Amino acid sequence: MTESRELQPIDGTLAPAGVPIDALRQLVTAWILATGRAKSKHTRRAYARDITQWFAWLDECGVGPFEAYQAHVDGWSESMLTIDLSPATIARKISCVGSFYRYAIRQGKNYGITATVNPAAEVERPYVDRDHSETAGLTxxxxxxxxxxxxxxxxxxxxxxxxxxxxxxxxxxxxxxxxxxxxxxxxxxxxxxxxxxxxxxxxxxxxxxxxxxxxxxxxxxxxxxxxxxxxxxxxxxxxxxxxxxxxxxxxxxxxxxxxxxxxxxxxxxxxxxxxxxxxxxxxxxxxxxxxxxxxxxxxxxxxxxxxxxxxxx
Structure with a gap:
């Protein structure tokens, strides 16, 4: 299995109206490879999981990936708080979404996709105490x-x-x-x-x-x-x-x-x-x-x- 195949996270059930699923898959894969080139394969797979979860959230809302706006990201953030995800994890996922849309705005036309809005651009991230680690260590x-x-x-x-x-x-x-x-x-x-x-x-x-x-x-x-x-x-x-x-x-x-x-x-x-x-x-x-x-x-x-x-x- 090639690396690009491993990084394709998009399920066919998430195809939005007017956006060919193959084009969306190619755009996401290109973004992961471009953004995560210097990162580990585990980090790149985390990007794939995060963006897939975001698309799944939009699918539940009946909204396509390029029809989303800030209120949808705010709602997703609130939903993650209800399942006890840490502020650092939520902030990372929102940053991931913002990164994808920045890439899509620049490169989407190469895949037949028009993206003009980054819905995560002005979303307030949960406060993360950078001087504190939530990981439980041993004595x-x-x-x-x-x-x-x-x-x-x-x-x-x-x-x-x-x-x-x-x-x-x-x-x-x-x-x-x-x-x-x-x-x-x-x-x-x-x-x-x-x-x-x-x-x-x-x-x-x-x-x-x-x-x-x-x-x-x-x-x-x-x-x-x-x-x-x-x-x-x-x-x-x-x-x-x-x-x-x-x-x-x-x-x-x-x-x-x-x-x-x-x-x-x-x-x-x-x-x-x-x-x-x-x-x-x-x-x-x-x-x-x-x-x-x-x-x-x-x-x-x-x-x-x-x-x-x-x-x-």
Whole structure:
């Protein structure tokens, strides 16, 4: 299956009057490819899901995609609040819709579609606290329990959990990790990963992580580090199920992102500088990393005390 085929999200039942379904499908696919070129396949699929959900909402309202106006986006936003989606998720979906219409206004004529209005252009997004993460992280004791349970489960499980919990990997990083990218540098075991946007980053592997990887790959010298029983790369969904299953064993509800979140919070709790944790997670913006600092509101850390002590007044 080609990438463009995977990205076609439009169901024939959503074809609006006067807009050929093939033309709409082609426009959406072109938008996803153009907008998400530098993003992961999971992000591009999220775009496809978001715009499909928007079209489904309009279909229920009896409105075509290019007949919508701001009130429809406002109504969709309100409907998402009733199913307990987070403000950040709602804001992302509205931004996705706005991006599609900006593209359609510029490029729609190439597909026989006339788009003149962006119904999301002036929609007020839900407030999102950029200094706070809603992801539930684990305590240090729960993290230790996860690692012990993973080590006792199977070699593959140990690598998945340790990479996320000790190195801050995303599920997609685990999917893409390859034996050829393992290395050494001045006594450090390393693994080079491809971050969002295609940037390559060399990561240091703690002793326990390196040992788990060595035990898993055995004599293999190439290919994915984490594979299925048939030697195929591990699917994103299977990584998620593995983490959830080990979490249930130790009595916690956690996702792959929850383990990555835990890695960040524990690193900061242990005294790692914010800039080092930012590098560990591959964040472009330090504000993203700062959300994981659970102790940032501790008044004992106030910089004002350091200024006063430095001045000696």
């Amino acid at each position: 240090a004791d729960q993290a230790r329990d996860m690692i012990r349970a993973a080590d006792a489960d199977r070699k593959r499980t140990a690598v998945i959990v340790r990479l996320m919990l000790e190195v801050g990997f995303r599920a997609s990083d685990v999917d893409r990790a390859r034996i050829e990218d393992l290395g050494e540098d001045r006594g450090h075991r390393t693994l080079t990963v491809t971050r969002k946007g295609g940037r390559r980053q060399r990561m240091a592997l703690p002793v326990g992580v390196a040992r788990a990887i060595d035990e898993l790959i055995g004599d293999r010298t190439e290919g994915p580090i984490v594979t299925t029983r048939t030697g195929q790369p591990m699917a994103h969904s299977e990584v998620f199920r593995t983490v959830r299953r080990i979490g249930e064993k130790v009595g916690v509800k956690v996702t792959p992102h929850g383990l990555r979140h835990t890695c960040a919070t524990l690193a900061l709790d242990a005294g790692a500088p914010l800039r080092d944790v930012q590098d560990l997670l591959g964040h472009a913006d330090p504000r993203t990393t700062r959300r994981y600092d659970r102790a940032r509101e501790n008044l004992d850390r106030s910089a004002s005390y350091k200024v006063a002590a430095y001045l000696g007044v």
